[in-house]
Amino acid sequence: MSLINHAAKEVICKVVYVGPGLSGKTTNIQYIYDQTQTQSKGRLMQLSSDNERTLFYDLLPLSIGELEGYRTRFHLYTLPGQIFYDVSRQFVLKGVDGIVFVADSAAERMEANIEAFDDLKKALEGQGYDFDRLPVVFQYNKRDVPSAVTLEELQKTFNPTRRPFFEASANRGKGVMETLQEISLRVIRELKGGEKP
Ligand SMILES: Nc1nc2c(ncn2[C@@H]2O[C@H](COP(=O)(O)OP(=O)(O)O)[C@@H](O)[C@H]2O)c(=O)[nH]1
Ligand SMILES: [Mg+2]
Numbered sequence: 001m002s003l004i005n006h007a008a009k010e011v012i013c014k015v016v017y018v019g020p021g022l023s024g025k026t027t028n029i030q031y032i033y034d035q036t037q038t039q040s041k042g043r044l045m046q047l048s049s050d051n052e053r054t055l056f057y058d059l060l061p062l063s064i065g066e067l068e069g070y071r072t073r074f075h076l077y078t079l080p081g082q083i084f085y086d087v088s089r090q091f092v093l094k095g096v097d098g099i100v101f102v103a104d105s106a107a108e109r110m111e112a113n114i115e116a117f118d119d120l121k122k123a124l125e126g127q128g129y130d131f132d133r134l135p136v137v138f139q140y141n142k143r144d145v146p147s148a149v150t151l152e153e154l155q156k157t158f159n160p161t162r163r164p165f166f167e168a169s170a171n172r173g174k175g176v177m178e179t180l181q182e183i184s185l186r187v188i189r190e191l192k193g194g195e196k197p
Contacts, residue, residue, distance in 0.1 A: 002097050002191055010071045013187045014095055017078045018120050019102035020112035024141040024170040025078035028102065029058045031176045032076065036062060057092055064184055067191065074184060081116025093123055098135040098187040100179055102170075103158060105140050105148040110157070117158060135186035138165035139179045144172075 003012040017025040026046070033044045042061030060076040079092045101120065103113045121131050140154045151167065159165055164182045168175025 002187075003095065004070070008071075009069060010073060011067060011191065012073045012075060013097040013184075013191070014075050014077065015098040015100065015183055015187060016092060016096050017076065017100045017102055018081070018116065019141075020081040020104060020109060020116040023102045023104040023109070023113070023116075024139075024168070025080075025102050026058055027170040028100075028139070028141075028168075028176050028179070029060050029076055029078055031170060031173050032062070032180055033060055035173075035177065039063075064188075067188060072188065074187075076180075081112065081119050090123055090127070093127060093129075096124075096129070096134070097190070098137075098183045099124075100137050100139055100183050101158065102139045102141050103154060105142045105154065106145045107147040107149050110149060114157065132161075135183060135190050136163055137179055137183045137186065138163065139168050139170075139175060140165065141168045141170050141175070143167045143174075144169045 002014070004010070005012070017028055019025055029044065033041060040063045045059045047057055047059075057080075058076075058078040062074045062076060064072045064074050066072065077092050099120070101117065103117075124131050124134065138154075138159050140151065142148065155162070155165065164186070166175040166179045166182070168179065170176050
């Protein structure tokens with residue numbers, strides 16, 4: 001559920017990028033940070049160290065626009081897989097408004113993708129969310145790697161009901177802003193009362 005601050009006329013939406021370690025979540029956030037004008041972004045907080053980039057989470061506050069007189073702000077978080085068994089990380093999912101699932105296209109990472117996906121669904125259920133009703137966008141990242149599995153296989157495995165998805169090469173910025181735009185659109189639509197696309 002979004003945080004609404006009536007005094008400040010602000011809505012704060014929480015979007016969490018989830019996926020297995022090294023699938024490209026931080027790369028997405030960093031690219032968004034680099035592409036966003038200074039006045040529209042807060043400080044990028046990266047709670048991680050150089051040699052263990054996947055351990056903690058990133059937070060990027062963004063101002064996206066106005067909705068009925070309220071400033072809409074997004075807080076983008078990244079969250080590694082294995083969340084179900086790690087209570088300390090579950091707070092990042094508290095009050096989540098939208099999820100970007102960042103899968104790694106490399107064949108050798110499919111098992112890790114599936115594990116992270118199952119963990120995510122369990123963690124959301126544990127907090128009373130219905131994954132099928134939450135705004136979700138799938139990002140199939142690392143489409144450039146030689147061992148990439150087919151789009152069909154990814155869709156069949158993660159997104160059989162064909163919710164929005166993007167192919168990406170986040171390290172080159174491909175698909176990153178498209179993913180962000182789609183998830184923010186879905187979250188705002190939900191805020192306005194769940195109009196269907
Ligand atoms: N080949 C390739 N490498 C990528 C892509 N996106 C990210 N990477 C690299 O994958 C590594 C892990 O990315 P990172 O964003 O730290 O993963 P995170 O653990 O999900 O936050 C880094 O070396 C990135 O430069 C991509 O689309 N293609
Ligand atoms: Mg990271």
